Amino acid sequence: MRLASCHNFHDFRDLAQARLPGPIFDYIDGAADDESTYRRNATSFDDCDLVPNVLRGVKDVDLSVTVMGQKLAVPFYCSPTALQRLFHHRGEHAVAAAAAKLGTMFGVSSLGTVSLEALRKQYSTPQCYQFYFHKDRGLNRAMMERAKAAGVEVMMLTVDSITGGNRERDLRTGFSIPFRLTLAGMLQFALKPKWGIDYVTHEAFRLPQLEEHVDMGGGTMSIGRYFTEMLDPSMTWDDVAAMVKLWNGPFCLKGVMAVDDAKRAIDIGCNGIILSNHGGRQLDGSRSAFDQLAEIVDAVGDRIHVLMDGGVQRGTHVLKALSLGAKAVGLGRYYLYPLAAAGQPGVERALTLLQTEIVRDMKLMGCTRIDQLSRTNLRFR
Ligand SMILES: Cc1cc2nc3c(=O)[nH]c(=O)nc-3n(C[C@H](O)[C@H](O)[C@H](O)COP(=O)(O)O)c2cc1C
Numbered sequence: 143m144r145l146a147s148c149h150n151f152h153d154f155r156d157l158a159q160a161r162l163p164g165p166i167f168d169y170i171d172g173a174a175d176d177e178s179t180y181r182r183n184a185t186s187f188d189d190c191d192l193v194p195n196v197l198r199g200v201k202d203v204d205l206s207v208t209v210m211g212q213k214l215a216v217p218f219y220c221s222p223t224a225l226q227r228l229f230h231h232r233g234e235h236a237v238a239a240a241a242a243k244l245g246t247m248f249g250v251s252s253l254g255t256v257s258l259e260a261l262r263k264q265y266s267t268p269q270c271y272q273f274y275f276h277k278d279r280g281l282n283r284a285m286m287e288r289a290k291a292a293g294v295e296v297m298m299l300t301v302d303s304i305t306g307g308n309r310e311r312d313l314r315t316g317f318s319i320p321f322r323l324t325l326a327g328m329l330q331f332a333l334k335p336k337w338g339i340d341y342v343t344h345e346a347f348r349l350p351q352l353e354e355h356v357d358m359g360g361g362t363m364s365i366g367r368y369f370t371e372m373l374d375p376s377m378t379w380d381d382v383a384a385m386v387k388l389w390n391g392p393f394c395l396k397g398v399m400a401v402d403d404a405k406r407a408i409d410i411g412c413n414g415i416i417l418s419n420h421g422g423r424q425l426d427g428s429r430s431a432f433d434q435l436a437e438i439v440d441a442v443g444d445r446i447h448v449l450m451d452g453g454v455q456r457g458t459h460v461l462k463a464l465s466l467g468a469k470a471v472g473l474g475r476y477y478l479y480p481l482a483a484a485g486q487p488g489v490e491r492a493l494t495l496l497q498t499e500i501v502r503d504m505k506l507m508g509c510t511r512i513d514q515l516s517r518t519n520l521r522f523r
Contacts, residue, residue: 145484145491151455151476154492157483158229163337164330165315165323166228170478172311173422179430180422183453186430187462190522195508203504204511205497209470210296210392210413210447212268215245216497217512218460220489221396221418221451221472222249222272222298224365225319227256229482231344234261236481240489242267244497249298249472250351252285253365257350259292270296272396274303275381277374281355286389297389298416299382302397306369307424319349319365383410394449397424399434401441404448414447414469421452421474432463436517439467457499461507465515 148154159167173180207217220241227233234248234256241248247268250258262269271289276282289297312318315327323331331338341347349356356368374381386393394414395407407415417431417438431450439448450463451472460471476496480488509515 145488148480148483148488148491149495151479151492154479154483154488155475157488158479161334161337162229162482163334165312165317165327166337167482168311168315169225169309169317170229170475170482172309173426174307174309174424175426177422177426179419179426179428180453183419183422183430183432184455186432186453187456187459190432190462190520192458192461192465192503192507193519193521194506195519198508198510200505200508200510202510203501205500205504207470207512209247209449210394212247212295212392214247214268214470216493216500217464217469218454218471218473218493218496218500219247219270220249220477220493221416221474222251222254222270222300223474223478224251224253225255226251226478226481227345227347228341229478230485230488231340232485233481235264236486236489237477238265238267238269239486240477240493241265243490244493246493247296250294252351253349254351255348258289258294260350262292262294268295270294270298270394272298272300273385274300275374275377275385276372278355278372282385283388284355285351286385290389290391296392296394296414297385298394298396299385300396300420301377301382302399302418302420302424303369304373304375304377306366307420308426309423322364379406379410386411394447398438399429399431401437404438404442404446408442408446412446414449415442416472417448417450417468418452418472432459432466435463435466435468443467457496457503460496460500461503461515462520464512465517465520467517 205216238248238261242265249270251272252274271294316322316324392413396416397418398415419428431452447469450468463471477489480492
């Protein structure tokens with residue numbers, strides 16, 4: 143199978159699976175516990191149907207939106223994800239370049255493998271920095287000041303990862319950073335030698351957002367221990383309020399699901415919330431963002447930008463979320479499989495296909511601007 147034969151999410155996933163060693167594919171593809179939230183994320187869109195209007199003159203369609211002060215040419219963005227250079231040696235460079243080409247925002251994870259400064263310098267499109275809250279308040283301050291100095295536009299604090307999710311596929315293969323593979327996991331790497339050659343013939347794997355502060359390279363600190371030892375499970379709303387003040391710019395919380403939390407986010411001065419269950423990788427059994435979207439938009443949508451992610455695989459998924467009141471939609475695995483399958487051309491192809499799908503779907507819905515989408519065009523079964 144080749145990139146040119148990839149026409150949708152499932153094709154890219156198949157190509158990624160063919161290319162990646164099993165433990166790395168499972169790290170992307172897997173989720174927590176029984177993976178029921180992961181499955182629901184994608185199927186939740188099927189409980190709702192679009193009701194199109196016709197004969198409205200839809201020659202030119204404008205997909206642009208403005209989110210937390212950032213103008214995006216399309217209503218979707220690349221949500222921050224960890225360890226991208228493990229999936230393809232160009233990692234975040236490939237994703238940022240593709241996002242810039244489409245004119246949309248990309249996220250850089252605290253566990254990113256290219257420095258936020260290098261990305262900010264090379265790609266002129268809005269960048270958000272995904273932050274985890276550390277016990278060491280000085281470290282939090284230093285990391286935020288670093289992102290500010292680099293010119294990062296949006297701070298995105300992930301609040302659904304106060305402890306790591308139970309990802310049993312990774313337990314079986316021994317996937318961790320540094321690698322601690324089981325024998326079965328090692329055999330799977332041996333089956334994909336091309337990945338190994340790519341990995342050793344390119345720049346060494348690094349975690350540049352953290353390496354000044356945490357000794358990951360020396361192998362003394364694993365990502366698992368980073369979560370349990372360095373992140374602060376006692377984080378409260380007061381801590382975040384102080385961060386919002388210090389950042390003094392667009393600030394959003396990723397992983398808010400409850401109405402009272404959405405209201406608190408407004409109280410402490412956040413500009414956005416992202417309804418998310420981390421792609422089903424944290425609390426299995428938690429509600430899908432799409433299922434929860436209307437309740438949150440009704441409660442706070444006129445006072446804060448509400449975004450969502452999880453399970454987005456189609457243009458019609460994006461249209462349904464926007465029709466319910468989301469300002470934009472985040473993508474995770476939708477761009478990670480193409481990254482693994484083919485690097486930057488893969489991500490570009492996937493994002494362009496989604497853009498083309500949305501333009502086509504907008505025309506079929508009788509809409510030329512995103513703000514024409516509304517609940518009048520949706521029916522739940
Ligand atoms: C492999 C992988 C790594 C991720 N790493 C992070 C991360 O470092 N920080 C974060 O806030 N979210 C992370 N996420 C969650 C995504 O930002 C996003 O919320 C999720 O992938 C959306 O679900 P989807 O994959 O179904 O689109 C990760 C997701 C995946 C699949």
